Amino acid sequence: MNRQTRIANALAQALHPQHLEVEDESHMHAVPVGAESHFKVVVVSEQFGSHGLVARHRVVNRLLQGEFDHGLHALALHTWTPDEWREKGGAAPASPPCRGGSKTR
């Protein structure tokens, strides 16, 4: 099972998202082919309703701790409630291009 699938499964199981996108963006960065290091996640879940953004990101980061411990390096993260997602028209911002810093880790 690749990292993309593992991330999707972990988040789907814990957060029962109404909408979930997991994208491997490693090819945008200065890492070897197949590095599975840089990901973008959009997760829309009712469970975020009572939490601020820092708490929401911590929930997701904790669910993915095992991946961070084993080579997950960057996570562009967009965590919204279904209402917020509707207000935003159902689209997340594009991730930035690399500037070389991940070579050092």
Place this chain on the structure above:
Amino acid sequence: MDVLARIDGQVKHSPIVIYMKGTPQFPQCGFSMRAATALKECGVPFDYVNVLDDPEVFQNLPRYADWPTFPQIYIGGELVGGCDITLELHASGELKQMMAAAVAKAASQG
């Protein structure tokens, strides 16, 4: 000094500090660049720590903050978030207000 105490000192001493890869003038990571640009656009002075120049902070900041990635932005001694949250706060106009309030509070405390 213990590295966590050193980080805590930086975070509490600066009204606004960003831990980033590179500098605001020469960022070395796309996420760090976007976050630093958002802070600059607010027109309020801020401090930065280049984690690529400070391996000890690089290694230990994630456990200080229970936050696994860089950049990390602190305003008024509190973690505001990373790149994505900072950009959302900038888009809504909250970021500038938070930065201005933190600077004003620090000034009033001398």
